[in-house]
Each structure stands twice: as C-alpha cells, then as structure tokens.
Amino acid sequence: MSGIVLSSSVRQNLLSLQSTADLLATTQSRLSTGKSVNSALDNPTNFFTAQSLDNRASDINNLLDGIANGVQVLQAANTGITSLQKLIDSAKSIANQALQTTVGYSTKSNVSTTISGATAADLRGTTSFASSTALSNVLYSGAAGGTTAATATSLLGSAAQGSFTAAAAVKAADGSTNLAGTATLIGTAGAATLIGSSPSDGDTLTVNGHTITFRAGIAPTGTSIPSGSGVNSAGDSSILTDGNGNSTVYLGSTGTPVATVNDLLTAVDLASGVQTASISSTGVATIGAASGATLSSIAAGIATIKSSTGEDLSITGKADFLKALGLTSATGSGNATLNVTRNTASGSLGSLIQDGSTLNVDGHVITFKNAPVPGSTNAPAVPSGLGATGNVTTDGSGNSTVYLQAGTVADVLKAIDLASGVQTFTLNGSGGGTLATASGQINSSINASGQLKLSTGVNADLSVTGTGNALAVLGLAGNTGSATAFTAARASGVGGINGKTLTFTSFNGGTAVNVTFGDGTNGTVKTLDQLNTSLQANNLTATIDANGLLTVSATNDYASSTLGSTAAGGAIGGTLTSALTFSTASTPTQDAVAQTARANLVNQYNNILNQIDSTAQDSSFNGVNLLNGDQLKLVFDETAKSSLSITGVTYNSKGLGLASLTSGVDFIxxxxxxxxxxxxxxxxxxLRSEASALGSNLTIVQVRQDFNKNLINVLQTGSSNLTLADTNVEAANSQALSTRQSIAVSALSLANQSQQSVLQLLR
Incomplete structure (x- = not known):
C-alpha cells in the first residue's frame, strides 16, 4: 500500500473523512451511553471525581438497609413497652380491687379498756357527777299582803272552793212556790214543778270545757249503755257520764219527766270536779263528792254553785235557761256565761296553777289536773300501769300527774325529782309503789324564803319547760316572768384519767404516740377526734362505745399485724396503763371469705406477670430484642465515624422490680x-422513661435515615453533573457530522475525478 501515491487533495479529503468518522463515532457513543465522559481518556478529572462520588453513594446506600432494620427493632421495642404498660395497668387494677374489697380480717389486733363516764366528746370520763341545787324565784302564799313565803304544804289549788249564790229565790213556773232541787226540768204546762225555761232535746251547757247535753227520753240501761260510760246508780238514774266530766241528762217526756234540778247540779259538779264518777265494767256510775268538797245546791229557790279547789268555774249556756236557775240576769235565746273564781288564802299559793298546765323536766312530762288523786275517797281507782304517792300518780319512768284539788308544793317537788332521777318510784302493780331517794341525792325542797331548791340529779343537767302558767306560778319563768325555760347544770368532777399519759411505740414504721389526757389545750387530748389525730400517724385508730369502752386498733392498712409484736411494734405504755386495766393485745382474726377473694386476686396478678415475661421476650425484630438485654449499633456513614449505640434493657417482671405474689402473704x-x-x-x-428514650433514639435514627437518602441523591446528582452528556448537543453534533461526512465523501469523489481524466487519455 505504501507504493500507492495519493494526491494531496485526495489525501486531505480522506483525512477529513476519517476525522469526521471518529467524531461521529464519539457522538454516537455519548448518545448511546448518555455520558459525555465514559473513560478516563474522555476527561480524567471528571471521570475519577464522578467515580468517587458514585462509590460513596453506593457505600451509604448499603447502610440504609441496616438503618431500616434498626428502625424496626426500635419499633418492636416500643410496641413491647406499650403492651407492658397496659399489662402494668391491669396489675394496678387488680391491686386497687384488693384495696376496695372487704378487709381480710374480721377482727384487727386491738387493746381496750373501760373509762367510766367517758364519751367521744370527753375521753377523760368522770369520777362522779354531783347533784347541784338551783333556786327559783320567791313563792308567796295567798295570805293577806302577798308577802308571806309559801311552804311545802301550800296548796297548788285554792284553800277553799269558789262559790256563787243567786241574788234572789227563783220561783217555779206557777209562781206559787220556790224552786226546789227535786223540781223536774220539764213537766206538764202549769205544773208547780216546772222551771220557767225548760231545756229542749239537744241543748247543751259547757262547763270548764266539758259538755252537758240534754236528751229527751230516759237513760239507757244494760247493754245499751255506751262502752266507757255509766249511768248514775242513785236516784232516778237520769245521768249518763263518761267519768271525765262529760254528761248527758235525760229529761224524760212531757208526761213523765225524770231529770231534776239536782241532776243538773250533779252534772255541773261532775264537769267542774266537785264530784267524781267511778264507772264499773257493767256501766254503773258511782258518783260522790271529791274529798272535802261542798256540792252545788238549791234551797228555798236560791241556787249556790261551787267551783272545785282545782279550777275556776265557767258555765256557758242559753241565757233564758241560766236565768231560770237564777245564775244570770241575761235573757234571750243566746248564750250567757257564769264565772266562779277561786279565792287564794294563807293555805294556798298566791297564784294558782291552771288545770291542764304541764312541766317538761329532762324530757319527762308532769301534768296538772283538776281532780282528786285516784284512789282517794269517791275518786276512781288508780289506772293500770300507774302508782299513787301523795297527790301524784306516776308511771315509774319519770312521767307524773299532780292533782290540783289537794296537791301541794311538796307534790310538785316530788314529781320534779321523779323526772330528774333524784327520787325513784317502783310500782307494785296494785296502784301503789315504793318511793325512794336515789343514792347520794338530796330531795328538792322549799326554803324559808319561799324559794324552790331544785336538785339537778346526776343523770343530766336540769331543763324545765312548760305550758299554761305552771312555770310562772312556780317561780321558774325568770326575773321578768317571761322566760320559757329553766335550766341548771350538774356539778361534775374532773375526768378520771385527767393528766394520765398513753404511749405506743412505732407501729409498722409509724410515728410513736405519746399523748396526755386533759382539757384539749396545750397539746393535751380530750376528745376521740383529738386522740385519733395522734394515733393516725402511727397506723392506729380508736373507738369508744356507749359504755365507755375505749378500743385502740390497727388500721386497715396493717390489719394483719399484731400490736406489740416484735415484727410490727406498737407496744402500749404510759401512766394510763397503771390507772386502768388494758386487755392483752389480740391477734387479728382472718375473714375466710375475704381472704379467698384476695387469694384469687393474687392468682390474677401472677398471671399478669407471666404475660409481662412473655411480652418482653417476644418484642424482637430480626433477632434483636432491646427489651431482653440485646444491644443495637447503627452506622450512619461509610467511614463508621457516625454511629448510634443503643443499650437494651431487661424488662421482664423481675427486670421491672415485680415479683410473684404468695397467697396468705401478699394482698392480705x-x-x-x-x-x-x-x-x-x-x-x-x-417503662415511661424507657419509652421516652426509645422514642428519642427512634427520632435520631429516622432523621439520619432521611439524611442519608438525601445525601445519596446529592452525591449521585453531582456525579451525573460531571459525566452526563447533553443529548440535545450530541444529537445536533450527530446531524452535523453526518452532513460533514456526506460532503467529505463528495469532495473525495471530486478529488478522484482528475485522476480518472488522465486515465481516459491513456486509453
């Protein structure tokens, strides 16, 4: 290949195309990964910095699982504490139920002694109560001048009967003869025996509050006589009486009249008390004059009307009828009244007690009655359940009746003494009895100045109230004569235990007692309340009964303890123990029913403790139990420099300081x-304290958990900011590079065209 020679333009275009391809590959890589830095070659600083941030975020993220588990461990412990608290509350409820149930002992340990005369108001008691003497105002007799002092024999009633004598003789209806006692009240017209104005059937007279009723016909006989009433056994039997002063006078008929003037006068005397009637079981009324009394009468047409010595006389009836008897000068069909007053004399009080007046002496009633004492001459027999002594009848319990017709100051004093307990009267069942002076007492009397010397007796302070005029007549109504009560206090000695001390050593950890009995001042104890205040701090309480029996007992809190025992303490002492004999401290007596109930509560309590143990044992998460002594350590950062160690507790029943109870020992x-x-x-x-600590720790853990989550986000965001590509930019770059690549390819093609032209020349 090195032998191939490219033109400068071709090579330049080729290099440009290669560069564009490299840039396009880089852009496509960023688009596919989303990162602008994918290796240290892209940006060493950003790459390694982002990698460090990602590594730290990963390390912290790995800690979050442990923190989350820690949160659940704390939640489990908190749930356990909540359940334990409820169980503790249930146990409290059982204990409170034991407090509210019957005390487990029918008799608590106690010591007792009897203090003569002691009461809750004064524990000292009394050696004796002495009868004191109270004086009344001066009582005067009815002697002339009104300055002669009364004596014990002064009569409560008058010394002589009151008397009214008509001014002139009353003639019979025919006017020829004076009216006689045997004259009938009705008769044939013109008969010499007819009164000038005859009563009619149904007419009445009122005499001293008693009623005399006139009826036509004759008096009933035999079984026709009303129960409780009787017909006069003498004369013509024209009077029916109830024995209490109320009478019916039967007139007979016009042709056969029966009621006479004497019958009318007898009825008046029965009402006034001049005469009395004793009624037999067969309805026979035996009528006779009260002792020493002179009967009302009529002689030679002149009527003489007598009051009794026990009450003034008042007769109210039709004016014409009373005028026909010469008792009034008023005329007409309306009512008129004749009053006959008694006279005072040297033998009576200067003021006379009224019939029906009463005295109330220490809750006992003395009644003054216008009548001769029962059992006397011509008087009814003594009623059943009563006994007579002098001119007084009494029920033997302090309630008496004083009879005014012969009653004296001495009789009143006797009745007062019977009410106060100075004297006693024992009934014999036949209307009599035995009168005696209570031991150590002196009978009430009247002194030479005429003042009543009333003995209070020892049973109670003397209190005398009254109705009618009895208080005033007897000089008991105060200086102004208007007081409604007369009172006098007994003489009392100092309490028998005054100055004595009573001690108790500490009883079941209480405060030892050392009290001195006195008048309640200067730290002394007088009342039961004051004694209980002193005993309370030593877990003791005291009671006293009506007989003065003082009992000091253990309180309910220590009902199972024995006073004076080595275990409990509470030994009694002090000078009082030598003055009085205290019983030996008794041992408490269990109440079987109550103890059974308390034993059942002990079982319930122990069941709760078992549940506390199992709940504490089950309060774990992932093998960690903070309520069973386990420890929890939580690491919050990747270097383990930030952490939280939580030390567990042992919160079973023993760990909480609770022990199983024993029947007969606990809750007793x-x-x-x-x-x-x-x-x-x-x-x-x-538990509440531990719950607070767990809550605080849980808050710390949850805050740190949230912090770590946020920190991870921060680290990851920082890492992304260093390495993430801008997809918008990279997408635009991709489009631009694609265009550049197309242009580069076209340029390369143009550069190659010049060489193709040379090739065409060679062909």
Whole structure:
C-alpha cells in the first residue's frame, strides 16, 4: 500500500473523512451511553471525581438497609413497652380491687379498756357527777299582803272552793212556790214543778270545757249503755257520764219527766270536779263528792254553785235557761256565761296553777289536773300501769300527774325529782309503789324564803319547760316572768384519767404516740377526734362505745399485724396503763371469705406477670430484642465515624422490680397491697422513661435515615453533573457530522475525478 501515491487533495479529503468518522463515532457513543465522559481518556478529572462520588453513594446506600432494620427493632421495642404498660395497668387494677374489697380480717389486733363516764366528746370520763341545787324565784302564799313565803304544804289549788249564790229565790213556773232541787226540768204546762225555761232535746251547757247535753227520753240501761260510760246508780238514774266530766241528762217526756234540778247540779259538779264518777265494767256510775268538797245546791229557790279547789268555774249556756236557775240576769235565746273564781288564802299559793298546765323536766312530762288523786275517797281507782304517792300518780319512768284539788308544793317537788332521777318510784302493780331517794341525792325542797331548791340529779343537767302558767306560778319563768325555760347544770368532777399519759411505740414504721389526757389545750387530748389525730400517724385508730369502752386498733392498712409484736411494734405504755386495766393485745382474726377473694386476686396478678415475661421476650425484630438485654449499633456513614449505640434493657417482671405474689402473704391487708402498688407505679415510671428514650433514639435514627437518602441523591446528582452528556448537543453534533461526512465523501469523489481524466487519455 505504501507504493500507492495519493494526491494531496485526495489525501486531505480522506483525512477529513476519517476525522469526521471518529467524531461521529464519539457522538454516537455519548448518545448511546448518555455520558459525555465514559473513560478516563474522555476527561480524567471528571471521570475519577464522578467515580468517587458514585462509590460513596453506593457505600451509604448499603447502610440504609441496616438503618431500616434498626428502625424496626426500635419499633418492636416500643410496641413491647406499650403492651407492658397496659399489662402494668391491669396489675394496678387488680391491686386497687384488693384495696376496695372487704378487709381480710374480721377482727384487727386491738387493746381496750373501760373509762367510766367517758364519751367521744370527753375521753377523760368522770369520777362522779354531783347533784347541784338551783333556786327559783320567791313563792308567796295567798295570805293577806302577798308577802308571806309559801311552804311545802301550800296548796297548788285554792284553800277553799269558789262559790256563787243567786241574788234572789227563783220561783217555779206557777209562781206559787220556790224552786226546789227535786223540781223536774220539764213537766206538764202549769205544773208547780216546772222551771220557767225548760231545756229542749239537744241543748247543751259547757262547763270548764266539758259538755252537758240534754236528751229527751230516759237513760239507757244494760247493754245499751255506751262502752266507757255509766249511768248514775242513785236516784232516778237520769245521768249518763263518761267519768271525765262529760254528761248527758235525760229529761224524760212531757208526761213523765225524770231529770231534776239536782241532776243538773250533779252534772255541773261532775264537769267542774266537785264530784267524781267511778264507772264499773257493767256501766254503773258511782258518783260522790271529791274529798272535802261542798256540792252545788238549791234551797228555798236560791241556787249556790261551787267551783272545785282545782279550777275556776265557767258555765256557758242559753241565757233564758241560766236565768231560770237564777245564775244570770241575761235573757234571750243566746248564750250567757257564769264565772266562779277561786279565792287564794294563807293555805294556798298566791297564784294558782291552771288545770291542764304541764312541766317538761329532762324530757319527762308532769301534768296538772283538776281532780282528786285516784284512789282517794269517791275518786276512781288508780289506772293500770300507774302508782299513787301523795297527790301524784306516776308511771315509774319519770312521767307524773299532780292533782290540783289537794296537791301541794311538796307534790310538785316530788314529781320534779321523779323526772330528774333524784327520787325513784317502783310500782307494785296494785296502784301503789315504793318511793325512794336515789343514792347520794338530796330531795328538792322549799326554803324559808319561799324559794324552790331544785336538785339537778346526776343523770343530766336540769331543763324545765312548760305550758299554761305552771312555770310562772312556780317561780321558774325568770326575773321578768317571761322566760320559757329553766335550766341548771350538774356539778361534775374532773375526768378520771385527767393528766394520765398513753404511749405506743412505732407501729409498722409509724410515728410513736405519746399523748396526755386533759382539757384539749396545750397539746393535751380530750376528745376521740383529738386522740385519733395522734394515733393516725402511727397506723392506729380508736373507738369508744356507749359504755365507755375505749378500743385502740390497727388500721386497715396493717390489719394483719399484731400490736406489740416484735415484727410490727406498737407496744402500749404510759401512766394510763397503771390507772386502768388494758386487755392483752389480740391477734387479728382472718375473714375466710375475704381472704379467698384476695387469694384469687393474687392468682390474677401472677398471671399478669407471666404475660409481662412473655411480652418482653417476644418484642424482637430480626433477632434483636432491646427489651431482653440485646444491644443495637447503627452506622450512619461509610467511614463508621457516625454511629448510634443503643443499650437494651431487661424488662421482664423481675427486670421491672415485680415479683410473684404468695397467697396468705401478699394482698392480705392494705399495707401489703399498697407495697405492691408502689412497685407497680415504679415499674410504670420505668417503662415511661424507657419509652421516652426509645422514642428519642427512634427520632435520631429516622432523621439520619432521611439524611442519608438525601445525601445519596446529592452525591449521585453531582456525579451525573460531571459525566452526563447533553443529548440535545450530541444529537445536533450527530446531524452535523453526518452532513460533514456526506460532503467529505463528495469532495473525495471530486478529488478522484482528475485522476480518472488522465486515465481516459491513456486509453
């Protein structure tokens, strides 16, 4: 080939064509690879720099898998902690259920002693209560001048009956004779026995609040007599009475009248208390004058109306009827009233007690009644369940009735003493009984100045209230006479344990007790609340019953502990133990039902611990378990200079500080249960702390994972920027080189044409 000689133009065109072919090949290579630098020959600097960037991106990309696995390991641990926290919460619920269930002991360990007279308000008790004396205002008798002091025998009612005597004789209806007691209330017109104005069927008289009713016909007999009522057993039997002052007077008929003026007067006396009626079981009323009483009467047409000594008399009825008896000067069909007042005298109080008045003494009721005392002459028998003493009947429990017709100041004092407990009355079942003064007490009395000396008794402070005028008459209504109560305090001694001390050594780690009993000031203890405040810090509590039995017990928290034992402490001491006899500390008595329930809770708790162990064991990913003590190391860069090491924990039940419980040892009382709760709360805090640490580490790993992904992108982008070709430029170059190649081929062809011309000459 070297022997071939090419012309200068041919060779030049050939070289140009070769150069174009080389450039075209290079351009096509760049288009096919997308890179402008495919080898170190293209651009050594860019080639090796891009290769370095690609290598680093590859190395970091290889680390991403490890980081992703680390994220999952952390997620698995976090999932495990979440489940463990729920299990811990379930265990807490079981422990709280143990706290809320019945205490596991029916009787807790305790010591007790009886303090005489002690109450919750004053634990000191009392050596004794003394009856003090309270004075009333001065009581005066009814003697002239009103300055004579009353005495024990002064009557509560009047010394003599009140009396009203008509001003003139009353004539019979015919006007020829004076009205007599035997005159009938109704009769044939014109008869000499007829009163000027006769009562009609249904008419009434009201006497001291009692009712006298007039009825036509005759009184009932036999079984027709209403229950509880009786018909007069004497005379014409025209009076039916209930024995309480209410009567019915049967008039008979116009042709056969039966009721007389004397019957009417008897009915008035029954209502006023001048006469009394005793009713038998067969309906017979035995009527008689009250002891010492003068009956109302009529003689020679002049009526004399008597009040009882126990109450003023008030008669209200039709004016014409009362005028016909000479009791009023009023006339007409309307009502008129006759009042007969009692008179005071030296033998009675200056003010007389009204019928129906009451005294309430320490919760017991004393009633004043206008009647002779039951069991006296012509008086009804003593009611069943009561006993009579003097002019007083009593139920033996402090409730009494004082009868005004013969009652005295001494009878009132007796009734007050029966109510306060200064005196006692033992019923004998036959209307009597035995009156006695309580041991160490002094009966109430009246002094020479006329003041009541009321003994308070020892049962309670004296409190007297009243209705009617009893308080005022007895000088118990205060200086102004308007007070509604009279009170006086008992004398009391200092509490029996005043100044004594009580000590308890520390019980189950509590604060030792050292208290002194006193008035509640300067650090002394008086009330049960104050004692409990001192005992509370030593896990003890105290109670007292109505008999003064003081009991100091272990609280529910330490129901299983024994006071004074070596293990628990709480030994009792102090000067109080020498003054009083304390019981030996009792051992707690288990409640079988409650302990069974608590044992079931122990089993439930232990099952939870088993689940905690298995959950911690299962919280792994790809063989790594951060809750079972494994460690995790994550490398974040290709040089291993940036890394994160995470040390695992052992969070099974033991690792969390939780131990299996034992029936009969754990959950047996609140203290044991609270100890478990404390451990659970600590475990819960530990889990929360570890969850926070895992969360922080997970955030770090996830941030670094995202950083590496972005860094790989940056490295790869930088590498591409150094080696990638511009396809637009290379495509244009390819088109240009193709055109150049075509032109070069044509030029080469033209260059060869001159030689062909020479060849034609040779032919």
């Amino acid at each position: 009382d609140n203290a044991a249960t609270n100890k478990v709760l404390t451990n659970l709360n600590t475990a819960s805090s530990t």
